[in-house]
Amino acid sequence: MRQTERLAADAAGLARAADILRHGGLVAFPTETVYGLGADATNAEAVAGIYAAKERPSFNPLISHLDSFESAKIQGMFDETATRLAEAFWPGPLTLVVPIAPSCTISDLARAGLDSVGLRVPAHPLAHALLQGTGRPVAAPSANRSGRVSPTDADHVLGDLDGRIDAVLDGGAAQVGVESTIVSCLGGTPRLLRPGGVPREAIEALIGEKLGTGAEAAGSSPLAPGMLASHYAPRAQVRLNATSIRPGEAALLFGPSAPQGVEAAQAALNLSKNGDLVEAAAHLFSYLRQLDASGAATIAVSPVPETGLGEAINDRLRRAAAER
Ligand code: TXA
Ligand code: MG
Numbered sequence: 001m002r003q004t005e006r007l008a009a010d011a012a013g014l015a016r017a018a019d020i021l022r023h024g025g026l027v028a029f030p031t032e033t034v035y036g037l038g039a040d041a042t043n044a045e046a047v048a049g050i051y052a053a054k055e056r057p058s059f060n061p062l063i064s065h066l067d068s069f070e071s072a073k074i075q076g077m078f079d080e081t082a083t084r085l086a087e088a089f090w091p092g093p094l095t096l097v098v099p100i101a102p103s104c105t106i107s108d109l110a111r112a113g114l115d116s117v118g119l120r121v122p123a124h125p126l127a128h129a130l131l132q133g134t135g136r137p138v139a140a141p142s143a144n145r146s147g148r149v150s151p152t153d154a155d156h157v158l159g160d161l162d163g164r165i166d167a168v169l170d171g172g173a174a175q176v177g178v179e180s181t182i183v184s185c186l187g188g189t190p191r192l193l194r195p196g197g198v199p200r201e202a203i204e205a206l207i208g209e210k211l212g213t214g215a216e217a218a219g220s221s222p223l224a225p226g227m228l229a230s231h232y233a234p235r236a237q238v239r240l241n242a243t244s245i246r247p248g249e250a251a252l253l254f255g256p257s258a259p260q261g262v263e264a265a266q267a268a269l270n271l272s273k274n275g276d277l278v279e280a281a282a283h284l285f286s287y288l289r290q291l292d293a294s295g296a297a298t299i300a301v302s303p304v305p306e307t308g309l310g311e312a313i314n315d316r317l318r319r320a321a322a323e324r
Pocket of ligand 2: 141142150
């Protein structure tokens with residue numbers, strides 16, 4: 001348990017909130033849609049803390065919040081359509097999924113390992129001030145525990161997360177109450193991934209064509225939210241619950257004990273030597289990527305406990321093992 005501070009919507013509260021975020025802490029803050037649970041998006045361990053606090057059983061790519069379109073352009077690449085959408089609807093309840101820019105600093109975990117990134121410039125004045133003060137992209141899903149409704153005031157946030165986060169910036173009631181509209185601009189016709197605060201019609205009127213759907217982007221099978229086909233999958237086969245390593249395999253380890261045969265591994269990385277699941281979550285995507293790049297045909301993965309963040313880690317690993 002930590003002590004959750006309730007911060008007032010004034011200069012001192014904003015300065016404290018920005019300071020906590022810059023030091024890797026978790027701060028819930030108001031946006032015009034719902035309260036977000038924010039962490040420094042460039043700090044994978046801070047982002048892992050979001051999942052731990054929410055008890056979210058899987059890793060979805062998170063939306064990173066920025067103070068301006070200028071800041072967003074450091075993180076993502078905006079084609080002509082994405083630029084028009086950003087100029088028309090930012091600041092506001094629209095999230096754009098765009099390819100990452102070479103200068104992107106948003107962590108692998110916040111992107112769930114993808115080469116694209118969800119970006120949004122919120123209109124709420126407190127959110128804007130906080131983002132300016134923090135000076136970094138802030139990853140923020142809704143500030144509720146997994147499976148509960150999205151919070152629209154500070155009391156809702158505390159009802160779910162008191163003792164699990166460092167602070168909530170109390171800015172009164174959020175206005176829109178539904179999350180941002182998510183549009184992906186990854187080339188071709190932009191696609192509506194989630195309806196939300198900006199109506200589809202307003203977007204279609206601006207771009208002069210109908211939005212595609214998320215399901216189309218994913219192929220023929222309908223998708224549950226968060227089950228995007230675009231989820232990062234390694235090229236190598238993934239072998240789960242490996243208690244020994246076969247010659248030539250790459251090894252993704254967890255915990256202090258070295259499995260049999262690890263000396264002959266093509267490459268080996270330990271998610272967390274002392275068995276810390278938050279640290280393990282923070283390393284998951286970048287280590288999978290590094291082991292994949294080793295060229296090994298198979299990545300053998302040590303057992304990871306199903307407790308706490310282990311559930312989300314195992315969910316992601318099972319999908320990596322299944323997706324072909
Ligand atoms: O209104 C909102 O958008 C709120 C407030 C706090 O800003 N935030 C929010 O964030 O709802 P979040 O992180 O829960 O949204 C996650 C969703 C994912 O489930 C996915 O649909 C989409 O954003 N998303 C983010 N990055 C993506 C990417 N690279 N590719 C595809 N979808 C992405
Ligand atoms: Mg939510």
